Amino acid sequence: MATGKLTGIVMMLAGIATLGSASGTAPAQTGASHPEDANASLNEKAPASRGDFLGDVACQECHQMIGDAYARTGHHLTSQLPNKNSVLGKFTTGENILKTSDPDLHFRMDARESGFYETAVFWRPPDEKTRTERIDIVTGSGAKGQTYLYWKGNQLFQLPVSYWTELKGWINSPGYTEGVANFDRPIPPSCLECHATYFESIGSEQAENYYEKTDYVLGISCERCHGPGREHAENERLKPAAASSGGHSIVNPASLPRDRRIEVCAQCHGGIGQPVAPAFSYVPGRQLENYFKLPRPNADAHVDVHGNQVALTQRSRCYQNSQMTCTTCHEVHGPVRAAASYSEKCLQCHKDRDCGEFLKLGAKIRQNCIDCHMPVQSSDRIVADVNGKQVKARVRNHWIKVYATAHNP
Numbered sequence: 001m002a003t004g005k006l007t008g009i010v011m012m013l014a015g016i017a018t019l020g021s022a023s024g025t026a027p028a029q030t031g032a033s034h035p036e037d038a039n040a041s042l043n044e045k046a047p048a049s050r051g052d053f054l055g056d057v058a059c060q061e062c063h064q065m066i067g068d069a070y071a072r073t074g075h076h077l078t079s080q081l082p083n084k085n086s087v088l089g090k091f092t093t094g095e096n097i098l099k100t101s102d103p104d105l106h107f108r109m110d111a112r113e114s115g116f117y118e119t120a121v122f123w124r125p126p127d128e129k130t131r132t133e134r135i136d137i138v139t140g141s142g143a144k145g146q147t148y149l150y151w152k153g154n155q156l157f158q159l160p161v162s163y164w165t166e167l168k169g170w171i172n173s174p175g176y177t178e179g180v181a182n183f184d185r186p187i188p189p190s191c192l193e194c195h196a197t198y199f200e201s202i203g204s205e206q207a208e209n210y211y212e213k214t215d216y217v218l219g220i221s222c223e224r225c226h227g228p229g230r231e232h233a234e235n236e237r238l239k240p241a242a243a244s245s246g247g248h249s250i251v252n253p254a255s256l257p258r259d260r261r262i263e264v265c266a267q268c269h270g271g272i273g274q275p276v277a278p279a280f281s282y283v284p285g286r287q288l289e290n291y292f293k294l295p296r297p298n299a300d301a302h303v304d305v306h307g308n309q310v311a312l313t314q315r316s317r318c319y320q321n322s323q324m325t326c327t328t329c330h331e332v333h334g335p336v337r338a339a340a341s342y343s344e345k346c347l348q349c350h351k352d353r354d355c356g357e358f359l360k361l362g363a364k365i366r367q368n369c370i371d372c373h374m375p376v377q378s379s380d381r382i383v384a385d386v387n388g389k390q391v392k393a394r395v396r397n398h399w400i401k402v403y404a405t406a407h408n409p
Contacts, residue, residue, distance in 0.1 A: 052228035074141035178385035189279030
């Protein structure tokens with residue numbers, strides 16, 4: 001797998017809004033810093049240990065309603081442990097087989113008491129040979145699909161068969177050669193950063209995909225956007241209810257300067273960047289460029305619709321002529337809204353009569369702005385071979401503008 005921010009197929013199927021479940025054990029983090037003053041330099045901050053991160057359960061002591069809603073979001077579900085609800089593919093006879101272009105190779109997916117498995121079946125009886133690996137981690141919320149990871153000792157690899165929601169079935173994992181059983185694609189930290197809250201890396205430059213198997217947190221947790229919560233929780237527990245105010249010991253992204261606020265989202269939706277600090281060390285409120293060098297494409301460069309939502313939004317006149325941020329339109333604590341419902345956001349600044357289609361459509365123009373001005377388009381980055389044909393993931397383009405033709409999903 002290619003390294004780099006938002007690279008490889010592990011990122012393929014999270015969709016735009018994919019924050020986090022805590023699975024595995026609470027990690028012991030090093031290298032993070034407390035973000036209470038967004039304008040302070042990195043050198044002015046005392047480092048925080050991973051023990052300063054408490055996990056979502058601690059947040060829900062006071063924020064139960066938000067926590068319950070957030071648990072249904074794609075962010076929260078972007079990586080999970082496998083179970084009958086989290087693995088979307090079917091394991092029933094006839095629906096658990098993926099044929100390939102090679103008549104001597106097919107894949108079989110099995111559900112057993114000990115877990116869920118992918119098996120590559122080579123040749124035919126009596127010469128049949130197999131290789132079987134267990135699904136250990138589910139990656140992707142299912143909005144677009146899922147891909148699956150397995151442990152080999154302390155190394156983490158991707159499995160060759162994924163699930164594609166639009167096709168409602170098993171497919172060759174995007175980027176894999178059709179007709180080949182490849183169990184050897186490593187998962188580097190840069191792939192995990194946008195699908196998990198924390199993994200303790202024990203890898204090297206030669207093999208980055210070594211991790212502590214008991215020291216990880218799946219999904220994107222509250223603290224990925226709000227920073228470490230221990231000081232905040234301790235302060236709040238000491239206060240009487242009437243005096244509790246949220247304080248400054250936790251980051252509220254809404255109170256950050258615009259650039260820092262956008263960077264909270266850009267850590268995963270900012271494009272393929274070059275890491276310049278250890279994985280999972282960025283904390284909201286800090287300058288993201290001290291952790292990732294994000295690409296800055298020129299105005300004429302093609303920017304893929306997958307994983308580049310911030311870069312595309314920043315090309316938009318709506319962004320350039322206002323103080324909008326991602327949360328102007330997105331409620332990150334709740335499930336993704338229907339496309340048409342975003343029209344109310346557009347109409348806060350725009351008048352329906354100013355749209356070039358108003359004379360033709362009249363009041364109907366108010367029903368759905370974004371399918372015309374933010375069309376769903378195919379990604380050239382997430383491509384799978386299915387029955388000899390290429391299938392591309394479809395993602396909403398966040399460059400808000402007038403398109404030559406309407407691109408309805």
